[in-house]
Amino acid sequence: MNEPAGAVQACELRKTYGSKAGEVRALDGLSFSVATGSVFALLGPNGAGKTTTVRILTTLSRPDGGRATVAGIDVLKRPGRVRSAIGVVSQHSGAVGLLTGYENLTLQGRMYGMPRRELRSRAAELLDQFGLADAAGRQARTYSGGMRRRLDVATALVHRPAVLFLDEPTTGLDPEGRAELWEMLTGLSSGAGTTILVTTHYLDEADKFAARVAIVDRGRIVAEGTSDELKAQLRGDSVVLELAGTTEAGRAEKALAQVPQVRQTSSDGAVVRARVADGPRALPAVLAGLETAGVPVLSVTVARPSLDDVYLHHAGRSFRQAEGSAVA
Amino acid sequence: MSLTRQSWALLTGRYLRQLYRQPAVIGITLTQPVIWLLLFGALFKKVAEIPGFGGGNYITYLTPGVVIMTALFSSSWSGMSYIEDMDTGVMDRFLAAPVSRGALITASLAYQAITTLVQSAIIIAIGWGTGAGFPGGAGGIAALIGVSVLIALAMAGLSNALALVSPSRETLIGASTTLVLPLTFLSGAFLSLKIVPGWIAGIARFNPVNWAASAGRIAVGGSPAWGTVASYAGFLAIALVATALLSTRAFRASQS
Numbered sequence: 278m279n280e281p282a283g284a285v286q287a288c289e290l291r292k293t294y295g296s297k298a299g300e301v302r303a304l305d306g307l308s309f310s311v312a313t314g315s316v317f318a319l320l321g322p323n324g325a326g327k328t329t330t331v332r333i334l335t336t337l338s339r340p341d342g343g344r345a346t347v348a349g350i351d352v353l354k355r356p357g358r359v360r361s362a363i364g365v366v367s368q369h370s371g372a373v374g375l376l377t378g379y380e381n382l383t384l385q386g387r388m389y390g391m392p393r394r395e396l397r398s399r400a401a402e403l404l405d406q407f408g409l410a411d412a413a414g415r416q417a418r419t420y421s422g423g424m425r426r427r428l429d430v431a432t433a434l435v436h437r438p439a440v441l442f443l444d445e446p447t448t449g450l451d452p453e454g455r456a457e458l459w460e461m462l463t464g465l466s467s468g469a470g471t472t473i474l475v476t477t478h479y480l481d482e483a484d485k486f487a488a489r490v491a492i493v494d495r496g497r498i499v500a501e502g503t504s505d506e507l508k509a510q511l512r513g514d515s516v517v518l519e520l521a522g523t524t525e526a527g528r529a530e531k532a533l534a535q536v537p538q539v540r541q542t543s544s545d546g547a548v549v550r551a552r553v554a555d556g557p558r559a560l561p562a563v564l565a566g567l568e569t570a571g572v573p574v575l576s577v578t579v580a581r582p583s584l585d586d587v588y589l590h591h592a593g594r595s596f597r598q599a600e601g602s603a604v605a
Numbered sequence: 606m607s608l609t610r611q612s613w614a615l616l617t618g619r620y621l622r623q624l625y626r627q628p629a630v631i632g633i634t635l636t637q638p639v640i641w642l643l644l645f646g647a648l649f650k651k652v653a654e655i656p657g658f659g660g661g662n663y664i665t666y667l668t669p670g671v672v673i674m675t676a677l678f679s680s681s682w683s684g685m686s687y688i689e690d691m692d693t694g695v696m697d698r699f700l701a702a703p704v705s706r707g708a709l710i711t712a713s714l715a716y717q718a719i720t721t722l723v724q725s726a727i728i729i730a731i732g733w734g735t736g737a738g739f740p741g742g743a744g745g746i747a748a749l750i751g752v753s754v755l756i757a758l759a760m761a762g763l764s765n766a767l768a769l770v771s772p773s774r775e776t777l778i779g780a781s782t783t784l785v786l787p788l789t790f791l792s793g794a795f796l797s798l799k800i801v802p803g804w805i806a807g808i809a810r811f812n813p814v815n816w817a818a819s820a821g822r823i824a825v826g827g828s829p830a831w832g833t834v835a836s837y838a839g840f841l842a843i844a845l846v847a848t849a850l851l852s853t854r855a856f857r858a859s860q861s
Contacts, residue, residue, distance in 0.1 A: 335701045357703055365701040369694025375623040387615050388702045
């Protein structure tokens, strides 16, 4: 099981949707590789190409160009074998609402040809592990959002896949549910050695839980590494300024652009961020610049770089802005 | 290969289990044909007396028509399960598993065949209870059920293909209702083609619903012309293969 090449390898993936008139380039030469047994996050705003990537790697879609292997198997040449090696949790639930939790698990296991007896104990084990033992006999449509998501993950794991793909698994969950799910995922990779590829548009999740993060923007990987590595590359700090109102943000950015110490700016509502080499030292000049422009500041913080700054640095716009301009 | 065989049976079982969990759906699908039988039976009672109709009991004439009509109506919704599965992510879950695409199509048709078989048998029983005669006997009844399954599968293939090409409930509902009623009324399901306008009788000759209704009626009638029944059944089988191929192609096209 120890492929030196990594459990997942994507090489120059390309994919364009739509007709000539309204072409959308979803993937534009996207490449990355995931080490066996690790948790890898594809981080990017909606529309960046994360879902398309997962669909290609899970054999649900074919790329226009490029190659990919999963668990050492060529995705394009042997999709059938790839399917046996992977588990998939898609954005939509995937659970059959009219079947019970237990039935959803056994249906899945039997699709993989698992013998009934083994399947029975495996289903019980998973229901237990994911805190669904009491709800096992209830139809999945009666489950809460969090329970349903746990059932989805359990279902994807029935046949003990080598690689687990999850597309935006925490979307729609409350913070508690999100943390719970991530705990399970990290436990899986350290316990069973399952390789996990997860997509998310939550910066904090990728930061906290993924061993490695690849930032996706407009169909390409713009940065990849551990989140500490990514942040360290950015030498320098952020000055985060809270303004009185959203309308001030534009003027503030214009004023900050005149300050020599400021390398880059971005805004999100009434919050403006300025990238500087040395936060504490640049602070007086930053504030003076805003004072001159007549922009009142409510609060100011100097922060070490965040993944948001990493994204801004590589993509040239803030994460939130990219989400706003995304074409689903 | 054995995995494929298992998969379609497995997925058919899933459909049946879902149906079993929706008693309201079962109730409605069984009530509808009863309404047709009683309503049309009363409405067109005197029709059988029109010269040229052939005389006899109208319920006897009507029952095979209602069997075919109900098979057609139910199967025209077949694509709805695909749309539902696509919307809820269930389809992707199956497609990412080592289940053949053929199994997904076969399962839908197998489910349709089973439900049509049961539904047709129940309607025949109700028809018999309300006074329909079946001089053709058990063999004739089996043939009527057989052609009802054939027309249901042909319609289900079309419905599935449409659902895969245009996965919207509104489109499917619109298309089914637009197609199903004219197909039924441009056939001999309710009235003998001998007493309808010539152009309707002309169109009916090329209408698969009429093939099924005629074959079914001949089969349950006295001294059935089995050759005619067989040729109608053959045409229906061709229609079935055509729509099954259509839905297979639509399936491939939906995977891009």
